Amino acid sequence: MTRLKRTMRVAGPIGMTVIGLTLAACQPAGQPLANEAAEAPAANATDTAANAMAIDNGAAAEDRAETKSIIRPDIEPAPTPTPTPEPIDLTIPFPAKGAKPDAAGAALLDTLLANPTYALGGPITIWGHSDSSGSDQSNLTASRKRAEAARDYLVQKGTAPERITVIAMGEATPIAPNRKRDGTDDPEGRDKNRRVEIKVDLPPSAAPAPAPVPAQATPTP
Structure with missing residues (x-):
């Protein structure tokens, strides 16, 4: 035992x-132990x-990526600069023997009235021109009637008459030949010379200030 x-x-x-x-x-194979x-x-x-x-x-x-903005909240977009107004120069053609603007001329005058510079109220100068088909006196009269017709159109649209100055030039300042070099008539040149030129200047309050003149140095004795 x-x-x-x-x-x-x-x-x-x-x-x-x-x-x-x-x-x-x-x-069993593959079975983990306890x-x-x-x-x-x-x-x-x-x-x-x-x-x-x-x-x-x-x-x-x-x-976070979705809520993050690429623009910093403390930086605001720069304002768009206001364009500086400039004087307006416009040429209105007139038909042969016409004393009033035709449809094309009236459309150009309407464009002038819609210009922002025009609304500033600056002085307006209107020059009337003619071709050389008549006498000096008749051409001068015709050029004045054209300038006055343009003035009346602007006044009817609300422009103050005291803003406008009318100047008759007659045939004195052509921009194209009235005759060809062989002496024959030049209809195209005459069409260009029958015109009214309009300039709208800026009012004194809107005109840019003149650049200061640099002071000259005093020579040393």
């Missing part, structure tokens, strides 16, 4: 080892939390 107990004490650890190896051999199966859910949970945090960080970054 004593020998049997001694034999069991010696064989106890060995038996436990054999039992453990037997259980491992009986475990400790591994316990650790796997924890690892998966950690990976899932990390992925969720990365997704949240990415979504937050996209939200």
